[in-house]
Amino acid sequence: MQNDAFLTGLTALLPRLRRFAAGLARNSADADDLCQATIERALVSRQQWQDGTRLDSWMYRIMRNIWIDTARSRTRHDKTFADEEAGVNVGSMGAQEAQVELTMVDRALQTLPDEQREAVLLVLVEGYKYAEAAEIIGCPIGTLTSRLLRGREALMVKLGEAA
C-alpha cells in the first residue's frame, strides 16, 4: 500500500536527512530539530507526495524550505553568537587534529551565504546531479552551478588559509 511505502521510505531516508541537516544547521541539536520538523511536515502533508515520484527529493525540498524559513527569521545577533560558539568549540576540541579539521569545515561552511551552502551540500555531500539539486532548490541549473562554483571557491580559500 502507498502508505507503507511512504513510511518505509521515510525511515530509510533518516540517516541521509540527518546528514543534510548537519550541514545546514549550526550545531547537532539544531540539526535534529530541523530533521524533526521536516518529518512532522512530511507526515502531515503526505498526500502531496505523489506515489512513483522520488521521495528523497521531496523530503530534501521540505527540509530545505523549513531551513530557509527559519534562517530568514534569524537576526544578526544570532549569527555573532554562533560564531563565538564555534570559536569556543575549536578550543575545547583538544589536541586531536582530525577533530579540529572537522570543525574548520563547519566554520568554513557557515561563512557561505545560504544559497551557496545548500548548493555545495546537495551536490558535494549528498551527491545529487546538478539538475536534481536545482529541482530541490527550485532554481535554474545555471543558477545552481554558479552558486556551487562560488561556494566551492570560497570554501577552498577558507580551508586553504586554515591549513
Added chain:
Amino acid sequence: MTISPEQLAAYADGELDEITAARVRRAVEGDPHLASDLAQLTELHNMLAARFDPILAEPVPERLSSPIEDAAKVVSLDAARQARQSLWQRPQFRFGAGAAIAASLVVAVLVGGRGGVPQGYADTQLAAALDGTLSGQTAPDGTRLLISFRNGEGAACRGYTAQTASGIACHDDRGWKLKVLGGADAQQTTQYRQAGSADSAVMAAAQDMAAGPAFDADAELAARKDGWNTRP
C-alpha cells in the same frame, strides 16, 4: 583548448558527457596547473565527506524515528473505507466531508501529542470522555461515545466522534491509544442530529477491529468499573 573553472568542476562532479570528459582529462594530463586545481576540488570533496558521511552510520535518535513508527500503527478511516470498498464492492458506503481530511488528521493529531501525554495517545480531555462517558451519551466536552468492544488482543476499545476528530481508541497501561482517526463530526452542532458520516465510518472501522460483539450496557458498566482493563 582552455578549460573553464566551470568545466573542471563539472568534470570533478561527473556532470560531463563522455566526449567532453575525455577532452578535460587530456587537458589536465598536459597542464600541471589544471591538475593542481583538480586535486584541490577532490581534496574539498574528501574533506566534506570526512566531516558528514560518518553521520550516516550514527544511530537515528528516537525522536526522529518514533513519529514515523506511530504513524504506521494508526490506520486511517480513509484507508479502512478503501479496504472495505475493494473487499465488498460497496459503492453505497460513502464518507462525508470529513473523509477528505481524514488522513491528514491522522498525523496532525499524532504529532501534536505533547505535554505529558505519550505520543499517539488521547489527550487529557478526550481521555476523560473515554474513561467516564457511556456509549450513546455525550461528554461535557462534546465528545459523543458510540460503541465499546474488545479487539483481538483483549483491550477495551471505544469509538467516538468529537468536533475536531473522530476515531477509535484502545486502552492500555499508558492510556487510551489512538488506533483509528478520522474526520470531524460535521453535524456535531445540530441538536437533533441524524447519525453522521463520521459515525458510520467509526462503526465500520469498529466492526473490522472487534474480536467479538460490542458491549451491551451491562458489559460497558462493568468495563468502566474495571478501569477499561485488558482481558484475555
